[in-house]
Amino acid sequence: MNILHLKYAVEVAKTRSISKAAENLYMGQPNLSRAIKELEESLGITIFRRTTKGISITPDGEEFLQYARQIVQKVDEVEQIYQNGRQKKQSFSVSVPRASYLSFAMADFSKCMKKGSPAEFYYCETNSMNTVNSVVREDFNLGIVRYQSSYEKYFNDLFKDKKLISETIAEFTYVMLISRDNPLAFKGEVELDDLRDYIEVCHSDPYVPSVPMIDVRKSELTEFVDRRIFVYERGTQFVILGNVPDTFMWVSPVPKTLLENYNLTQIKVKGTDKPYKDVLIYRRDYRLSDFDREFIAAVHRAKNRYFDI
Secondary structure (H helix, E strand, C coil): CCHHHHHHHHHHHHHCCHHHHHHHCCCCHHHHHHHHHHHHHHHCCCCEEEECCEEEECHHHHHHHHHHHHHHHHHHHHHHHHHCCCCCCEEEEEEECCCHHHHHHHHHHHCCCCCCCCEEEEEEECCHHHHHHHHHCCCCCEEEEEEEHHHHHHHHHHHHHCCEEEEEEEEEECEEEEECCCHHHHCCCCEHHHHCCCEEEEECCCCCCCCCHHHHHHHHCCCCCCCEEEECCHHHHHHHHHHCCCEEEEECCCCHHHHHHCCEEEECCECCCCEEEEEEEEECCCCCCHHHHHHHHHHHHHHHHHCCC
16 A cells, blocks of 8 residues: 555545546556555455446445545645745754753754744753653654763663663763852852751652662762752752752752852862763664754853853
8 A cells, every 4th residue: 555546546536437537647547447456455445336337435445535535635735835845844852851051052052943944842851761761762852861970881771772872971070059148158168067957959850770769869869968858840949949048959060140040159069079971862773963963062062161160
């Protein structure tokens, strides 16, 4: 079965005549009859009955033609779009960790969206598990996964199992994000033990493949702290940090504009030197588009601009 056969069947049903349909299709009647027979044999049904009064449609044929008409209509629409010179839709999709420098990279990248052409860009902030799964399912073409370098083997094994290409795009250590009114903002040197009486704001959904959640949380949470607020949404995290002076959060470096908007400051804490990686992933059978490459370039520009604190 192919698109031409569907078009032939729709035209025969419309005219109720093989000869008339052949004339409209600019083809010979024997060739059309042969094509209809091949279609019926491939489907295992009889679509048309030949009678002395012409062509009639069988019940199976009626059901089949409902689908065939819809398909032919969509094909005709696509042909008209591109035959009339309409530009192909600009499309881009990426799933990323909740990171401010990536948001600014997306804003920079979005400037390349061309005027006068339809476009759809998708940017999703989520955890590593959701990113990997959405790229594998082809919901998103690109993904960026964040993890502690100590977990690299687990993630590399996962990427290999899922047939994903991976490429490190950023390496860093976390800084502490706090309100400018937080007492620690005025302390000359901050150590981990100074956080004992403060509230930690955390991501609610950390993930490492093949590692129990209790162990992942333990490695991500701050020792000595026993008060925490778990939040999924980054904007809410910033609002809490900016308005509750005794809160803090571990983050990748944050652009100055956001710090000013939310009354925040970021500081390095003595003894916090766990290395992290942000890793680009995409399917092995996927070919990077020009938009993909421009986004990756924007990520590198943002990293170089905002990671020097």
